[in-house]
Amino acid sequence: MSAGTRVGAAARVRKGAWGTWLLALPVPVLGLLLWHAGVQGAWTLPFGIQMTFLPQPADVGLRLVDFAVGGVYDDSFSGTLWTHLGASAARVLQGFLLAVVVAVPLGVLMGRSRLVFRMLDPTVNLVRPIPVTAWAPLTLLIIGFGDRSTVFLVFLAAVFPILLNTISGVRQVPARLLEAASMLGTPPAQALYKVVVPAATPSIVGGMRIAMGLAWVILVVGETVGIDTGLGAMITQAREQSRTDLIIVGMIVIGLAGFVADRLLGLVFRVLFGRRPILK
Structure with missing residues (x-):
């Protein structure tokens, strides 16, 4: 590829990125205007x-500026954003990585082996519908207060989307790929990670992205009891003090953190897999 072609391609990428942001901008701006008008007009909305x-x-x-850098209100929450965000991000990362380590190999086995699938599928579908919020009281009793219970709840939220998407992706691998690998002398055991997993990667990545979003959702549940540091703990403290602005700030930060986490996850996979079409 010539230098001119590379420059043109980079310019098209930048233009596409700017176009995406410009298309997305009107929705939050309109939301802010309606929010302002609704508070001023004391609107009553559905529900x-x-x-x-x-x-x-x-x-x-x-409040968001004060939470990030301080200097506006100078209270106990001023300038504590990075402390709370760092603690929450560490818990999300631990629970998410544990879910990946468990769900991907198990999903590959269940997707390839009819026997393993028949053995485990009833149990998976029995446990999967139980809400993570229902696990929270039991988790506090059997694990106790602190980081470990929160990480466990995040793990429970993240493991099933990855597992089900991995099973689905593995089952959709064309049989001709495995036949071709066998004809080329690839042993069946090696075919799992040389053929099956790469072919199922788009589905696995999709499950991971769903799981990452759910991990941030459930984080608040795990941090509401027995934890002093974290975005969920901050929101709980703000609720107890009836500080609505701080609650909304916590919600905004969680939304931004989840957005950035999804983009970073996509970046990691683009670096690992290059030009392979694994992300939409």
């Missing part, structure tokens, strides 16, 4: 939502 109890977007923005 009985009273907009008059919400702070103005500008007040939430000031």
